[in-house]
């Protein structure tokens with residue numbers, strides 16, 4: 001038996017994606033001795049795992065990166081960044097800032113147990129290490145626990161099966177009959193890419209809820225645009241971080257009813273032509289997400305586009321949603337028009353559900369059988385708190401965080417801290433801001449860094465020999481207030497009113513309904529942080545114990 005290796009660091013960060021890398025960078029600035037572990041064999045997080053064809057961030061390229069990393073100029077050639085470019089970018093960040101020497105790859109968190117006397121975490125990893133740290137920061141990702149559908153017979157299928165978030169390198173689908181289950185952000189991207197590539201023999205989208213999708217408007221940036229962005233790069237960020245969505249759009253303050261009915265279409269058309277779903281949803285009118293009439297008008301506009309685009313009326317009918325336009329806003333690079341190709345087909349699972357998979361493919365409820373060589377699951381994730389289901393994290397009470405959340409529903413204070421779990425911080429935990437992720441992540445990593453600096457400083461004021469180990473934790477009441485606030489803030493949103501949305505935990509069987517985000521967005525979130533700090537870190541409790 002191998003003797004476990006015992007290690008001591010100031011902090012351990014779990015995850016080396018956007019969140020973990022920046023948290024490392026920040027804590028190292030505090031002079032801390034930091035270790036990072038990640039299950040993957042490289043840094044990159046989401047962009048390490050999601051290597052399916054067509055993977056793209058739907059944030060414009062100049063805002064899907066770190067604001068502080070201006071060592072290199074903004075060089076993206078296009079308006080959007082594709083998955084491989086983001087992966088390369090994050091690897092470059094790790095190299096440029098010499099982060100790799102702190103990072104141990106192919107190493108997973110197994111368990112973390114809080115020691116109330118030493119105010120430290122004892123962590124075990126998949127490499128049999130026992131790591132003792134004062135601070136544990138989990139940057140596990142918002143969307144990392146894969147969701148497979150529970151359709152009978154999947155193991156019977158003898159062809160190839162892949163989930164988009166575990167995409168094998170160099171997968172060749174030439175001449176294959178491919179079925180894709182799911183048509184969220186991922187499904188829409190992968191369907192569009194495979195159909196455009198045109199190598200597959202057949203492509204069938206198995207669709208439960210049709211989606212409203214808006215053109216992304218991807219194109220090459222002009223030299224002028226790149227020069228302008230670089231010239232004002234540091235000035236761009238404050239207003240982005242101050243906005244709700246942090247998508248670089250001007251968010252509308254005008255309700256649709258304030259504009260004459262005959263002028264409304266022109267507003268929607270302009271955003272449609274410019275591209276980007278967040279622009280379409282948030283910069284046209286202020287109330288698309290909560291006013292039913294405004295929502296219906298925006299939805300109807302998209303339905304008309306679908307009918308104009310898709311020539312076969314039967315396919316168009318299946319592709320047209322009737323529910324409110326209130327899922328994660330999607331954009332695409334020519335999704336609907338792919339269905340004009342003969343080899344691209346669609347099955348509406350609402351009308352004809354999958355009865356079961358079999359050796360050769362699947363059988364639908366009406367008795368028809370479809371033969372397939374490959375099944376692609378674009379079925380999403382057990383989002384947010386789901387990322388914590390494969391690990392054990394025991395706080396003060398000895399209760400594992402996932403069990404605690406099963407009882408109470410996933411909750412936290414500001415998306416970063418949980419009562420009874422001192423010195424544990426999360427990046428993108430439950431109830432964080434609903435916004436473009438890189439600036440949301442930066443905000444949280446900075447908040448966590450400030451919390452830790454505050455606790456460390458407090459300890460030195462308690463003990464001039466600086467041997468006292470601080471514990472910083474959030475008060476139950478502060479966490480409850482924040483949870484209530486998140487619930488209230490989403491109360492009027494139409495996003496709450498649709499089925500199976502991951503944003504409310506409803507895509508996973510048995511998961512409690514809860515608002516997993518702070519809907520007012522990043523700007524409001526940042527103002528709340530300022531207010532909390534101005535009130536003497538209201539909500540946080542400090543104490544000291546004695547370090548070993």
Ligand code: NA7
Nearest residue numbers: 149150182183184185186187208209328378379380500502
């Ligand atoms: P999503 O948005 O959760 O989409 C998952 C898709 O898979 C969606 O179309 C689901 O249909 C479908 N799904 C899930 N389970 C099943 C079963 N059992 N049968 C048929 N279809 C199923 O995940 P994505 O990966 O696309 O995107 C996640 C986020 O990543 C996205 O919002 C961006 O922020 C980035 P449903 O709509 O529930 O009927």
